[in-house]
Amino acid sequence: MRIYATAGIALKALRRNPMRAMLTTLGIVIGVGAVIAMMEIGAGASTALKKSIASMGANVLVIRPGTASSGGVSFGAGTSTTLTPEDCQAILRECPAIRNGAPMVRARAQVVYGNRNWIPNAIYGTTPAYLDVQDWNILAEGEPFTDRDVLNSNRVCILGQTLARELFEGVSPVGKEIRIQNISFRVIGVLSLKGANMMGHDQDDVILAPWTTIKYRVTGTSLATAQSTGSTSDTVNTLSNLYPAAQPSLYPERSSVQQTDNPMPVRFANIDWIMAAANSSQEIPLAIKQISEVLRERHRIRPEEPEDFNIRDMAELTATLSTTTTLMTNLLLAVAMISLVVGGVGIMNIMLVSVTERTREIGLRMAVGARGRDILRQFLVEAVVLCLTGGAMGIVLGHGGSQLVRLVLGWPVQTSPAAIATAVLVSAGVGIIFGFYPAWKASRLDPIEALRYE
Amino acid sequence: MELITLHGIEKTYQMGDISVPVLKGISLAIRQGELVALTGSSGSGKSTLMNILGCLDRPTAGEYWLEGQETSLLTADERALLRNRKLGFVFQSFNLLARTSAIENVAMPLSYSVEDLSSSETRKRAAEMLGRVGLGDRLNHYPSQLSGGQQQRVAIARALINHPPVLFADEPTGNLDSRTSEEVLQMFEQLNAEDGITIIMVTHDPKVAGHAKQIIRIEDGLIQDDAATDGPTPQTSGDAQ
Ligand SMILES: Nc1ncnc2c1ncn2[C@@H]1O[C@H](COP(=O)(O)OP(=O)(O)O)[C@@H](O)[C@H]1O
């Protein structure tokens, strides 16, 4: 007998008692609906999470100088000063997997405006590319500084929201002058609100300025000042009395006013780290390889030697976070699956009742030539049709439910064809698994006894 | 030609430790085109014999030849095929599928036959068969919308849909009043006379048995006498073919 004829018989049998069929399949409807809703909401959550990780810099690579060591004593990561702005430019030029990158210099100092002061979490010296790397292009107010500002070490800065609030108390900071270690900076922009990062650090407690300005004017570790501190022995460092600078100064000492007005750039300017953004999270491994090649060449590191820099990405963090959401989704899915199993038991129960009720029908069908396997197939198909109908309604219900969640709660949801395919397969599977026993029982009936059944 | 031959058929039911012998060695032969009435008192084993003849059950001992084929050794599936192709059944309680139209009831055995029929072909054959039993205008009636006699005629049409050579009827008129009983019996006589279908019916009613050409009496699991009657149809079995 052809399968669609069997399906037709099954449908007819179900139509004979539509209310019961409806109630029987309700378990499957709810189960499949729950599975669909869970999967759609789960997929939406994981996409939203990926997006938010990306906005926090999931594609960002941090390149730090390697470990300096002296006489077998290692000073820890970032202690050697081997990265230069030129390295950053080379990376941008030669690594196709890199979208953008910025050199970074960090300072920590007191910021003063009028009678108010604040020590921000970080004062970053960088280039305008930093905003792009961090996906922070949209400013709340004003404008970002330019590459020309970087070139000229202009004293301009952009404030994070926290600073703007702490120092200006609601007044627009744009155009105002603030002082960082007695050097005045003009505020030209305010960053948009970013909130805490995944470690809980306030990302808005920050000042961005051209790296040249921070490096040469604020941290002041240019060659000239380094030399001058070595030769000025009237300060606290009494060791310089014991061990005076071996070499006499070639040039006359510069006053502090001269130093601030005309900082002497060093030829080999080192930066604290480089931040680079890969084109996509898939290209991160490629980007790491390219950067490592470029830097090895530039730093003249032979293949057998260890690198004098290290590259870190957010992959681990991303993996942890997505594992968490996957875990949650799977947990909810397991609960939904349980309701499917409960629905399956309902199907089995009703199929058993149906087999008992239709014992005479089974006997009759056998008397007119149905074999055991025809009866088995008929009841199995009936259970599967029941489950698939329930599954279809469940898909509609689950989809509707997740759309409702999206509209009412504003949660991100994502329709997934995989979820629908799974639901169809699972409901057919439930039909086969839980329909098998009743169908098998029906197929084993003795035609005479079945015909005589009251 | 002998359509059915039984040789020493025995049937013993096993009820726990006690064995209940119901048929104690039945031998008979039924030729093609016969209209046989199986009679006997209640509990004599008529239905048991009928079930064996209808290949629904297997004898405990003995041989059963149907159209030259020994059937008592066939597997359940082979017997199902045989029932589908060669045997028709009519029951006392009609056994129609409820909430299923007459035409679908009649077409039901076709879904288990080996030949693959299109649904329109199936309907055509079922409608034709209903026309033969005089229900051409009741195709889409449900059993609940039909009288007892009409229901039994639907059951007859269903039994004949695969054109079997033999029709078995176990107390076909047991649930009918005398007028509709007459209707059904006339139907049997007509089918027997016009189509040469061999009909074997069980009855305990002498009036019903009077319609048969041959009466077989069973008493206590054994055949008592095997006598031809002078029923209302004067035709002999030889002429019916
Ligand atoms: N499945 C069974 N198990 C045990 N005994 C049975 C079974 N079927 C029938 N019998 C017995 O066989 C005898 C004959 O029954 P049956 O053939 O139905 O009689 P009837 O001539 O009235 O149709 C009865 O005594 C009945 O109790």
Ligand SMILES: [Mg+2]
């Ligand atoms: Mg009986």
